[in-house]
Amino acid sequence: MFGFLKRRRRARIQAQPFPPAWLAIIQRNVPMFARLLEADRDELLRRVLVFVAEKNFEGAGGLAMTDEVRVTIAAQACILLLRLDDDDYYPRLRSIVVYPSAYKVPREERAGEIVREHDAVHLGESWGHGAVVLSWNSARHGAADPRDGKNVILHEFAHQLDQEDGAADGTPELERLAFYAPWARVLSEHYLALRKAARTGRKTLLDQYGATNEAEFFAVASECFFERPVQLRTRHPELYDELSSYYGQDPAGAATPA
Incomplete structure (x- = not known):
């Protein structure tokens, strides 16, 4: 009701x-x-x-x-x-x-x-x-x-x-159970790569504040997904695809001239 x-x-x-x-x-x-x-x-x-x-x-x-x-x-x-x-x-x-x-x-x-x-x-x-x-x-x-x-x-x-699921862990509620394994693999790989880049001083597309923890990585990646989608799709296609699947949007496609 x-x-x-x-x-x-x-x-x-x-x-x-x-x-x-x-x-x-x-x-x-x-x-x-x-x-x-x-x-x-x-x-x-x-x-x-x-x-x-x-x-x-x-x-x-x-x-x-x-x-x-x-x-x-x-x-x-x-x-x-x-x-x-x-x-x-x-x-x-x-x-x-x-x-x-x-x-x-x-x-x-x-x-x-x-x-x-x-x-x-x-x-x-x-x-x-x-x-x-x-x-x-x-x-x-x-x-x-x-x-x-x-x-x-x-x-x-x-x-x-x-x-929303009660935990700030960088993994929102996904639509299907089968989506969690690829999400965990891709987000973890990119999070660890960002941490390594932050330690070594290498310049990155993603804001290195995302290396703080998994929750901050998801928030930083989301900022980049919506604000710099073409660059994110070009440099981190797997990460872009996971975020695109979750949000149901393709901002890089919308930003690309026909």
């Missing part, structure tokens, strides 16, 4: 005309939107309506929450969802907390009995218990250049997809 009511509520939301002011925000702030196929652009707008209606946006650190902030974040978060299950709107996510710029998070480091407290500077975080935290300045600038391979919104929402 709950699923039926949820689908009916979402259908009503999606039947509403998309606000022209919101479309202008997406066209201005999310240049990746122009690279989508027309059918995907229409689907993205429908998903943005639901996302904004269902998620709670909170300004922090003095940020005044506006439609520009909501819609810019929602559009990019929903790009990841375009071909995923219709019921998949980051079900664990309740709130998106947005700071004006990079923000500080208290941290403790222990060395034996010695505890050192310090502030870590963050651009974004994804919490498994219902929140994404973003720096608006970083989010806006990351979206402005859709080919630099760096996008904090795509990164943190990829973490949300990874965390």
